[in-house]
Amino acid sequence: MSSFLRTAVAVFWKDLAVERRAKEGANALAFFAILLLFLFYFALGPDSDRIRAALPGLFWLAFILAGVLGLGRAFALERENDCLDGLILAPADKGAIYLGKLAGTTALMLAMEVVFITATGIFYNLDIWTAVPRLLLVAFAGTVGFAAVGTLFAAMTAQLRAREVLLPVLLLPLAVPVLLAAVKLTDLALAGEGWGPAWPWWQLLLGFDVVFLVAGLLTFEFVLEA
Amino acid sequence: MIQAEGLTKLYGAHVALRGVTLEVPAGQVLTVLGHNGSGKTTLVRVLATLARPTAGRGQIGGHDLVEGRDQVRRLVAVVGHSTYLYDDLTPRENLAFAEALSGRRADRRRIDAALTRVGLDGHAGTRVRALSSGLRRRVALARAMLREPRVLLLDEAFSGLDQDSTKRLEDYLHAFKAGGGAAVVVTHSLGRALAIADLVAVLAGGRIAAQAARASLTEEALQQLYLGVTDGTA
Amino acid sequence: MHRFLGGLAVVLLALGLWTGLGWAPRDAVQGNVQRIMYVHVPAILTGYVAIGLVLVASVAYLWTRRSAWDRVAAASGELAVCFVGLTLATGSIWGKPTWGTWWTWDARLTSTALLFVIYLGYLLLRSVVEDPDRAATYAAVLGIIGALDVPIIHFSVEWWRTLHQPATVLKPQAPSMDPVMLRALLVNVAAFLAAFAYLAARRYRLLALRAEALARLVGSP
Numbered sequence: 001m002s003s004f005l006r007t008a009v010a011v012f013w014k015d016l017a018v019e020r021r022a023k024e025g026a027n028a029l030a031f032f033a034i035l036l037l038f039l040f041y042f043a044l045g046p047d048s049d050r051i052r053a054a055l056p057g058l059f060w061l062a063f064i065l066a067g068v069l070g071l072g073r074a075f076a077l078e079r080e081n082d083c084l085d086g087l088i089l090a091p092a093d094k095g096a097i098y099l100g101k102l103a104g105t106t107a108l109m110l111a112m113e114v115v116f117i118t119a120t121g122i123f124y125n126l127d128i129w130t131a132v133p134r135l136l137l138v139a140f141a142g143t144v145g146f147a148a149v150g151t152l153f154a155a156m157t158a159q160l161r162a163r164e165v166l167l168p169v170l171l172l173p174l175a176v177p178v179l180l181a182a183v184k185l186t187d188l189a190l191a192g193e194g195w196g197p198a199w200p201w202w203q204l205l206l207g208f209d210v211v212f213l214v215a216g217l218l219t220f221e222f223v224l225e226a
Numbered sequence: 227m228i229q230a231e232g233l234t235k236l237y238g239a240h241v242a243l244r245g246v247t248l249e250v251p252a253g254q255v256l257t258v259l260g261h262n263g264s265g266k267t268t269l270v271r272v273l274a275t276l277a278r279p280t281a282g283r284g285q286i287g288g289h290d291l292v293e294g295r296d297q298v299r300r301l302v303a304v305v306g307h308s309t310y311l312y313d314d315l316t317p318r319e320n321l322a323f324a325e326a327l328s329g330r331r332a333d334r335r336r337i338d339a340a341l342t343r344v345g346l347d348g349h350a351g352t353r354v355r356a357l358s359s360g361l362r363r364r365v366a367l368a369r370a371m372l373r374e375p376r377v378l379l380l381d382e383a384f385s386g387l388d389q390d391s392t393k394r395l396e397d398y399l400h401a402f403k404a405g406g407g408a409a410v411v412v413t414h415s416l417g418r419a420l421a422i423a424d425l426v427a428v429l430a431g432g433r434i435a436a437q438a439a440r441a442s443l444t445e446e447a448l449q450q451l452y453l454g455v456t457d458g459t460a
Numbered sequence: 461m462h463r464f465l466g467g468l469a470v471v472l473l474a475l476g477l478w479t480g481l482g483w484a485p486r487d488a489v490q491g492n493v494q495r496i497m498y499v500h501v502p503a504i505l506t507g508y509v510a511i512g513l514v515l516v517a518s519v520a521y522l523w524t525r526r527s528a529w530d531r532v533a534a535a536s537g538e539l540a541v542c543f544v545g546l547t548l549a550t551g552s553i554w555g556k557p558t559w560g561t562w563w564t565w566d567a568r569l570t571s572t573a574l575l576f577v578i579y580l581g582y583l584l585l586r587s588v589v590e591d592p593d594r595a596a597t598y599a600a601v602l603g604i605i606g607a608l609d610v611p612i613i614h615f616s617v618e619w620w621r622t623l624h625q626p627a628t629v630l631k632p633q634a635p636s637m638d639p640v641m642l643r644a645l646l647v648n649v650a651a652f653l654a655a656f657a658y659l660a661a662r663r664y665r666l667l668a669l670r671a672e673a674l675a676r677l678v679g680s681p
Contacts, residue, residue, distance in 0.1 A: 222600070
């Protein structure tokens with residue numbers, strides 16, 4: 001295994017190990033997601049058609065809100081005992097560290113998304129189960145794109161005082177293309193449409209993923225060592 | 227081994243370091259004395275490549291602190307009040323992670339040997355969160371040892387250490403010196419850090435106010451040097 | 461140089477005012493309202509130029525670490541917000557008589573609003589970070605990421621509108637423009653670019669003087 005991959009895997013594994021031990025973080029995130037489910041229900045009322053129509057937007061609103069919290073946590077962890085300095089001091093490729101943090105956040109968000117999708121099916125009493133494989137595919141692609149930009153800005157804002165507000169303010173407008181494409185693709189997946197109409201949106205979403213993964217790999221070093 | 231010429235660091239309008247010039251040959255220890263706010267921590271951060279000097283240049287092992295920072299990082303270990311430890315991992319896991327970050331395969335036997343050397347063999351599998359602060363500092367020391375550094379940078383590494391830990395740190399520093407390593411030890415107290423020094427410098431207001439070989443100074447001369455300089459600027 | 465740029469901008473803006481309000485013909489469909497185009501279109505074009513300059517200066521800063529590039533990025537970033545903001549304001553004013561509403565989720569308006577928010581965030585980030593070197597680096601990264609996002613936002617919002625409800629979006633400009641109108645527009649574009657160059661140069665100078673003063677302050681014992 002090359003040292004680049006070894007570093008990336010080590011960072012990823014370390015983040016998962018910490019999340020597994022410090023259960024309060026992951027659990028609180030899942031709890032937050034389910035709470036959102038209730039709030040959406042109160043906000044929209046019991047009309048199941050209305051909920052069904054709003055569902056793609058609700059999914060991604062929940063994913064993104066929880067994602068911002070998850071990103072903040074991923075770097076709050078590195079602030080303890082100045083671990084961020086420890087990462088900088090390591091003679092490792094900073095791109096590998098970026099990839100590891102990105103993978104960790106993506107895994108955490110995906111776990112939360114699975115909980116949310118399952119809870120939605122159960123609590124809203126909707127038959128979404130056949131669409132689940134495609135939903136997960138969309139969730140994965142959208143989450144990677146969101147986390148690709150998010151990891152960069154979370155690393156940046158983690159070192160600032162106004163981080164809690166600054167992260168969403170910087171990140172959310174940049175992530176609008178992910179939101180638009182993912183909501184549309186979720187809508188098509190739930191409707192059981194063919195792949196045809198989804199194709200341009202897949203291109204957009206995957207294009208976003210690739211552009212910002214590369215940009216993140218190249219610029220993370222500057223953010224970390226600023 | 228360590229050379230710096232005119233190192234200056236500004237944070238906005240605040241001057242943390244002002245033209246610091248120093249040299250530490252292999253096998254020697256430079257102890258830098260200074261009060262809080264004198265620029266000690268900034269000096270360590272610049273030498274460790276954690277902060278980029280605004281002006282001036284420095285080298286460690288012949289590598290520039292800015293352009294050659296990746297090579298510098300392979301040679302240097304930092305021990306200080308920040309432990310760089312993850313509280314939810316065990317000491318063994320923390321060291322394994324540090325090894326992987328250095329691009330090395332984590333070798334369980336080497337890691338356990340380092341932990342034994344700092345007297346932590348009984349705690350290798352306990353979460354860092356459950357350890358006392360003295361034991362945490364020892365884990366950090368073990369991690370530094372594991373890197374087999376050529377240069378050590380110690381930032382107040384002796385303050386708040388229990389007797390046993392102090393002894394282990396001193397033993398390690400002696401062995402490190404004997405092995406040809408160079409170290410910069412910054413501290414605000416005229417204590418343990420001086421016992422091991424070959425060179426002494428006093429930092430005040432970001433400037434090296436005085437510099438001398440340890441052997442040329444009596445204890446009183448040293449105290450006067452330190453107090454005289456710091457009283458003048460405080 | 462500054463004086464020349466300033467003079468050029470004033471002359472061109474005056475000329476642009478006259479060509480836009482007097483010389484160019486009244487629009488056959490929209491009437492005099494359409495004349496706001498002579499501000500609206502040059503503003504957004506200048507805004508794009510400013511965003512492009514932020515991108516170039518940001519890459520150059522990360523590459524060379526010269527604070528001069530950071531000052532170029534800072535000056536352009538502020539002007540990007542100004543000109544994109546002007547676009548939004550004029551678009552809104554134009555929208556009221558033509559579409560009957562101050563705001564509509566038209567594709568262009570929406571993506572322009574997003575640009576405005578992103579570069580407002582850019583200025584916010586600059587103001588929040590205390591250490592100037594760190595502020596410059598962070599801003600440079602955001603300047604690059606933001607510029608990369610501009611085309612993606614543009615396409616995603618365009619598709620999002622058209623694939624939802626095709627062709628209901630009003631297109632203010634006729635597909636082919638009257639040649640006199642086009643010339644009047646070009647004069648105004650030149651005027652806005654000259655104004656941008658002048659303002660950016662002045663802002664750059666101010667930032668350079670401030671850095672110089674700071675260096676002198678710090679250099680003195």
